[in-house]
Amino acid sequence: MKKLASLLLFCGLFLFSFSDPAxxxxxxxxxxxxxxxxxxxxSFWFIAKRYGLDxxxxxxxxxxxxxxxxxxxxxxxxxxxxxSVASFEEEVVRLVNIERQKNGLGAVVHRADVKxxxxxxxxxxxxxxxxxxxxxxxxxxFDMLKTFGxxxxxxxxxxxxGQKSPQEVMNSxxxxxxxxxNILNGQYNAIGVGYYNGAWVQMFIQx
Numbered sequence: 242m243k244k245l246a247s248l249l250l251f252c253g254l255f256l257f258s259f260s261d262p263a264x265x266x267x268x269x270x271x272x273x274x275x276x277x278x279x280x281x282x283x284s285f286w287f288i289a290k291r292y293g294l295d296x297x298x299x300x301x302x303x304x305x306x307x308x309x310x311x312x313x314x315x316x317x318x319x320x321x322x323x324x325s326v327a328s329f330e331e332e333v334v335r336l337v338n339i340e341r342q343k344n345g346l347g348a349v350v351h352r353a354d355v356k357x358x359x360x361x362x363x364x365x366x367x368x369x370x371x372x373x374x375x376x377x378x379x380x381x382x383f384d385m386l387k388t389f390g391x392x393x394x395x396x397x398x399x400x401x402x403g404q405k406s407p408q409e410v411m412n413s414x415x416x417x418x419x420x421x422x423n424i425l426n427g428q429y430n431a432i433g434v435g436y437y438n439g440a441w442v443q444m445f446i447q448x
Contacts, residue, residue, distance in 0.1 A: 268319070269405065269439065272325055272326050272328070272329055272436075273321055273325055273326070274302070274318040274319070274320065274321055275318075275319045275320050275321075276316045276317065276318060276319055277292075277316065277317055277319040278314060278315070278316055279311050279312060279313055279314060279315050279316070279317060280313060281313050283311055283313075284308065284311065285299045285300055285303075285308050285311075288317075288319075292319065294319070294320065298320075299317070299318075299319070302317075302318040302319075302320070302321075303317045303318050326436050326437070329406075329407050329436045330351075330356065330360075330434040330435065330436050331351070331434075332407035332408075333407045333410065333411060333434045333436075333441070333443070334349070334351045334432060334434055336407060336408065336411045337349060337411070337424055337432060337443070340411075340415060340424055340425065341424070341425060344425050346425060346427050347427075347430065349429055349430055349431055349432040349445065350430065350431050350432070351431075351432055351433065351434065352431045352432070352433055352446075354389065354390075354391055354433070355386075355391060355431055355432065355433025355444050355446060356433035356434060356435065357389065357433070358385055358386055358389050358391065358433055358435075358444060359433035359434055359435030359442040359443065359444045360433075360435035360436070360437065360442075361379075361385075361389075361435070362376065362379070362382070362385060362398075362400075362435055362442045362444070363435035363436055363437035363438075363440040363441065363442045364435070364437040364438075364440075365378055365379065366400070366402070366437075366440045366442075367437055367438045367439070367440050372400070372402055374398055374400065382396065382398040382444060383396060386444070386446070391446065392448070393446040393447060393448060394428075394446075394447040394448070395426075395428045395429070395446070395447040396444070396445060396446045396447070397423040397426060397429065397444075397445040397446075398423070398442065398443065398444050398445070399414055399420045399423050399424070399441075399442070399443040399445075400440070400441065400442050400443075401413060401414065401440075401441040402439055402440050402441070403439055404439075404441060410441045414443075423443070423445055424443075424445075426445065428447045429445040429446060429447050430446075430447055430448060431445070431446050431447075431448050432444065432445050432446075433446075
């Protein structure tokens with residue numbers, strides 16, 4: 242199931258997480274971990290046995306989880322994926338610049354200050370449980386950039402939720418006209434990419 246939202250130069254895309262059809266259990270990857278959603282009757286021992294893992298290692302990865310009172314529907318760390326959030330963000334920038342080069346456009350620079358804002362927006366969408374260009378805490382992306390002291394001549398934002406990899410989220414954005422327009426906007430010369438627990442944010446600016 243997909244949801245699309247657009248506002249001026251801002252576009253959003255939403256995809257749900259997937260379920261393991263063999264067990265009816267939701268699993269997902271959020272670097273640097275793979276997660277598992279607890280079902281009724283689960284214990285670290287049963288989960289470890291099902292996936293061929295060491296239950297002591299599961300306990301180490303989840304120090305705040307009470308092994309005697311695991312909450313149904315809560316997420317626990319299953320194993321480390323070996324991929325970092327930073328590597329996901331940098332890969333999105335690389336893919337953006339490949340698409341821009343294909344269309345005769347200059348590369349956008351991954352600016353640390355814009356990246357910081359994009360990461361805060363991604364985190365805000367998860368922690369405040371919303372999917373919108375307008376944050377209940379920061380306001381519009383324009384407001385947010387200004388709040389963090391970033392000046393710009395033009396700005397745009399793409400958001401997404403649920404994609405599992407940089408390539409997947411870029412495919413989703415490039416197959417949507419509004420998102421593609423932001424990625425291929427020749428005005429922009431800088432970008433900030435944020436990723437947090439399944440939420441993706443691209444912020445573009447013309448400095």
